Amino acid sequence: YTKYPQAAKAFLQFMMEKPQFDAWLAGAGAYIATPLAGYADLPIWTSDPKHTPYRDPVKNMRPAGYAGKLGYASAGAGADFIVVNMVAEAISGSKTPKEAMERAQKRAERYYKV
Known part of the structure; x- marks a missing residue:
């Protein structure tokens, strides 16, 4: 919850832009799975073999509780x-x-x- 939902949305949009996301990802040591397929080609994913597994999990993930009901x-x-x-x-x-x-x-x- 926030009193400023538009500001929160704008912040998230800003952070997901390539220049910010690339810097954030590099700072995190590639330990953030990218939710955007367009970022799969960032150099961080291949700069160190330890980073590569974190590139693709989102496309293969299942929701919590899969295949049962959430509750x-x-x-x-x-x-x-x-x-x-x-x-x-x-x-x-x-x-x-x-x-x-x-x-x-x-x-x-x-x-x-x-």
Whole structure:
């Protein structure tokens, strides 16, 4: 919310213009996924191989809660980092992949009450 919606819109428009966005992106070390396909050719994406993966995720992203409905359950499951923690537990070796999946399922069931 803002008392000045037109100023906020103008600021966002200004920041998304190529000169500002390019400088912002470079300052962030390319750790911002560009929402505009026209910016996929900026030099930052290929100046360092570590930057390139951050160029394309927006075109492949799914909304939070995909493929289910958005609501309290999907918001809670996302905020509780169920999938993130499952992957971290399996990769770190603190749990076997099967144990990590079982734990994630139990945590998800708290929200979705299956």
